[in-house]
Amino acid sequence: MRFIFGFYNSLFDYYIMQKIKTALLSYGMSGKVFHAPFLTFHPGFELTGSWERSKKVIHLDFPKVKSYESIEELLDDDVDLVVINTPVATHYEYTKKVLQAGKHAIVEKAFTTTVAEAQELLALAKEKRLKLAVFQNRRWDSDFxxxxxxxxxxxxxxxxxxxxxxDRFNPLLSPKQHKETINCGSGILKDLGPHIIDQALCLFGLPRSVFADIRITRKNSLVDDYIDIVLYYPNFRVRLKAGFFVREANPAYVIHGKKGSFLKPRGDVQEDELKLAKKPNLTTWGTESIEKRGLLHTEIDGKIINEMIPTLQGNYYDFFEGVYDSIVNDSIEPVTAKDGVAVMQIIEAAIQSSVQRKVIDL
Structure with missing residues (x-):
């Protein structure tokens, strides 16, 4: 019996200590702010380096990691997992190369630029028996x-x-050219849109049909910067909005049911704190201000409740923990490629709806 317990304890220690060697495809804002802090904090990951095309800056933060000259050099290295955090238009090409090289992958949103691309990557990951996760980190926001x-x-x-x-108030064009030039990955629909689309699908599943109004509102903008999407479910509707001319913020979430309502402002602090180079932890991280509490007005057991309620703690660490567990224990990814396909279905339907000015059935 002692031998059996010793065997399982050793096996447990092995999984706890197993390191997933991970590389980034870019070390700009995304790599520096959203990925590297968690990959270096989580004990199960080892950051090997990043592909850096021009500026060689990752050594300033992590002196011992590599600055790869090309994706080929990166894929030839001893790497288990690759984070595809490049512009949306490149996601399909780079993810396909990563999977064909036998590496697991995390792909930022939008997953791809078309449903067909997303489905192909899903099939390739299954064929290669590799893990493919979509970085929909907003599922782990405190407000959501x-x-x-x-x-x-x-x-x-x-x-x-x-x-x-x-919503944001930001009438100026982005200095990042790939965000403001016409390409298959630019525009607010594939930038902010995937966040709220994924959240809606996470809560309610795929709708039956979609209607959308996609517009350009900023001066000299070439890409869409306003979306208003309605998801049609059998007994309710979900409306998703994003734009750059909202100086006075709406509640980020408004939900009405037959017993009551819940209104919640956007309050998650993680992105702001990461931009200030604050390091994540497992105790206080993702705790938002008390002023951002949501209003619950409903009826519970015959009693009317009308009060501000505490906000749950958010932590993007849980996404990376889910990725680690999926690789080491062959569990399901925290956000699957199938989830990514579903988001792309909504995006394609929204584009079609806005062009044709009609409801599109899924």
């Missing part, structure tokens, strides 16, 4: 996690309608 709990706990009764916003 709170909304998710309210809905899953059925505190509002049967849902009638929901509205999600990802």
């Amino acid at each position: 996690k709170t909304v998710q709990k309210i809905i899953f706990d059925e505190l509002l009764g049967e849902i009638v309608e929901a509205e999600f916003h990802f």
Whole structure:
């Protein structure tokens, strides 16, 4: 018996200590802010380096890692997992190369530029028996996690309608050229859109049909910067909006049910704190300000509740923990390629709807 317990303890220690050697395809804002802090904090990952095309800056933060000259050099190295955090238009090409090289992959949103590309990558990952996760980190925002709990706990009764916003006041064009030039990956629909689309699908699944209004509102803009998408479910509707001319913020989440309502402002602090070079932890990280609490007005067991409720803690660490577990223990990815395909289905339907000015059935 002692031998058996010793065997399983050794096996447990092996999995705990196993390192996933991970490389980035870029070390700009995304690599520096969203990925490297968690890959170096999580004990199961080892950051090997990043492909750097012009500026060689990763050594300033991590002196011992490599600065790869090309994706080929990176893929020839002893790497288990690659983060595809390059512009959207390159996701399909680079992810395909990564999978064909026998590496697991994390792909940022938007997963690809078309449904066909997403489905091909899903099939390739299955064929190669590799893990392919989509970096939909906003599932682990404090505000969304709170909304998710309210809905899953059925505190509002049967849902009638929901509205999600990802609004900003930013009339100026981005200095990042790939975001402002016409290409298959540019525009707000494939930038901010995937966040709220994925959140809606995470909560409610695929809708039956889609209607969308996609516009350009900024002076001299060449790409879409306003979206208004309606997802049609059998008994309720979900509206998703994002734009750059919202000086006075709407609630980020408004959910109405047959028993009550929940209104929650956007309050997650993780992106802002990561930009300030603050390091993640497992205790206080992702704790938002008390002023950002949501308003719950509903009826529970015959009693009317109308009060501000505490916000759950957010932590993007949980995404990386899920990726680690999926690779080491062959569990399902925290956000699957199938999830990525579903988001692309909504995006393609939204584009078609906006062009044709009609509801598109899925």
